[in-house]
Amino acid sequence: MVTLPLLLALAGCATPGDSAPHGHLAEAAPLATRLSQGDAPWPQERWWTALGDAQLDRLIDTALAEAPSLQVAEARLRQAQAQADAYGANRQPSAEIGLDATRQRYTETGAIPPPLAGSTRTSGRLAVDFAYDLDFWNRNRSLFQSALSRQQAAAAEAQGARLILAAALARAYGDLERLSALQDVARDQLAQRQRLLELQQRLLAAGLVAESDTALAESQAAAARQEVQALAEQLTLQGHTLAALAGQGPDFAASLQRPALQLGSTALPSVLPADLLGRRPDLVAARWRVEAARGGSTAAKAEFYPNVNLLAFIGYSSIGLGNLLKSASGIAGLVPAISLPLFDGGRRRANLEGAHADEDLALAQYNQTLVEAVRDVADQAASLQSLAGQARESNLALSQAGRARNLARQRFAAGLASEGAALTAETPWLERRRAEADLRQRQLAARIGLIKALGGGYGAALLPAAATQNTNDNTHAQPQQTALRSNEQ
Incomplete structure (x- = not known):
């Protein structure tokens, strides 16, 4: 008599049904055979010191110590650590x-x-x-492992925030250098336009040119003065941007000296897509988010037992x-x-479906991050290679424009050319200097972009096990979590 009610009760128990995640981890190898080829080393942790500017070194060190954006990331990491401790206590x-x-x-x-x-x-x-x-069914253990995975993800994201900040500050510093160079060009152009105006005024007084030529020269001189003022404004605003990135107030910008960056070599390392898995903080964080979601799925399934x-x-x-x-x-x-559990109106099954949806979401986000990481490296490598060729042609163009300017000056000094011709010959040289400043900034941005795409010297001390395991196997391998705290310090 006791057996029948027991069997009826068990038959009516809440069951997980056939719920399962649908996504799977993408493999890096099929995305590309090789992203770049070269013998350069991978970026070091303090990669910005290779740019050879002590002021930039101090700026980034200040930013990494005081920037509010990093304090937010550190607070999230401490929050994840506390949650992991709380779930660990439940065991x-x-x-x-x-x-x-x-x-x-x-x-x-x-x-x-x-x-x-x-x-x-x-x-x-x-x-x-x-x-x-x-905890016969590992519910608490799964929740604890999930919390540890979120902690690891938060630690990788904190490192990613440091990399993003350092790269943004280095780019902004490069913009400051470009604006300084453009300001030099604008001042030289203003001096040229002013001499042309004075020449036109003398020629007008002698009745050798039309008044319209003098009016055009006055317009060009005024435009040159406006450009000098505009660049002065941009330099001030760029200084404020650098100060804000470093976690300082606008007055900090007044202490900045003119940048003196060294581009150095643009050689590339030899990079396979799989090399990025443990070197990019965003990929490492996304991978740990997958493990966290898997732990949540395992815990949700254990609710049925x-x-x-x-x-x-x-x-x-x-x-x-x-x-x-x-x-x-x-x-x-x-x-x-x-x-x-007997009857719960489908609550446990809904929770399990939600956990599997979270897992699929984490898998999709990881796969998308991987695809974007591979594209990012390929883009930056292609840009660097192209910019290296462009730089050679730009240097040649600048050299020849400078030679033509000097020859025109010599002809004027020898009485073989007019002063106007000598002054006009400076225009291509000024234009090439402006293009050179822009190209140099593009090279710097691409170099910083490649360093960031390669992880900026980050190397994960801990990665989830079975990195390419397919979730359709319904086997959620738990990550190895040894020496967690020591790896974060």
């Missing part, structure tokens, strides 16, 4: 001590015999209660506080408890 036995005192009147018509029946007494209980979840707890207590209990601490009032007990 340990717990103990609480409690003291209860109850003043009550006992019923005269119940099962309580005289002399308690009808009397008012104070009962007390002083005991230590123990509880331990045996019986929950077995072990409860125990030891202490004193008595009617009448005066008897509470007497040896005769001692109590002790061991209470195994098991609970099995």
Whole structure:
């Protein structure tokens, strides 16, 4: 008679059904055979020192120590660590001590015999209660592993925030150098336009040119003055940008000296797509997010199985506080408890579906991050190679424009050319200097972009196991989490 109700109850238990994740981890190897080829080393942790500007070194060091954006990332990391500690505590036995005192009147018509029946007494209980979840189905363990994975993801994201900030500051510093160079060109152009204006005014006074030629020269001189003023404004704003990136106020910009960056070599390392998996913080963080979601799925599935707890207590209990601490009032007990879900209106199954959707989302985000990482490296490598060729042609063009300017000056000094021709010959040279400043900034941005795309010297000390495991196997390998705290310090 007992077996039939038990079987009926088990038949009506909440079950997970056929819910399963649908995504899978993309493999890096098929995305490209080789992203770049070369014998250059991978970026070092303090990669910006290779740019040879001590002021930039100080700026980035200040930013990494004081920038509010990094403080946000560090706070998120501490939050993830606290959550992992909390889930870890759930795997340990717990103990609480409690003291209860109850003043009550006992019923005269119940099962309580005289002399308690009808009397008012104070009962007390002083005991230590123990509880331990045996976690047969690894629910708590999965939640703990999921929290550890989120902690690892937060640690990688914190490193990613440092890389993003350093790269942004180096690019902004390069923009400051470009604006400084353009300001030099604008001042030289203003001097040229002013001399042309003075020449036109002398020629007009001598009746050798039309007034319209002088008006055009005045317009060009005014435009040159406006460009000098505009560049002065841009330099001020760029200084404010650098100060903000370094976590400083606008007044900090006044202390900045003119940049003196060294582009150095544009050689590339030999890069395979799989090389990026442990070197880019965003990829490492996305991979740990996948493990965190898998842990959530495992924990959600464990909700369908019986929950077995072990409860125990030891202490004193008595009617009448005066008897509470007497040896005769001692109590002790061991209470195994098991609970099995029967009907919940589909709540557990919905939670499991949601956990699998979270896992698919994390997988899709990882795959997208991997594809974008591979494209990022390929783009920056292609830009650097192209810019190297452009730089050679630009240097030649600048050299020849400077030679033509010098020859025109020599011809004017020898009386073989007019002053106007000599001044006009400076225009191509000024234009090439402007193009050279822009090209130099593009080279610097591409170099910084490649360094950032290659992870900026980051190397994950810990990676999830089974990095290419397909989730369709329904086997969620737990990541290795050893030496977690030490790797973050």
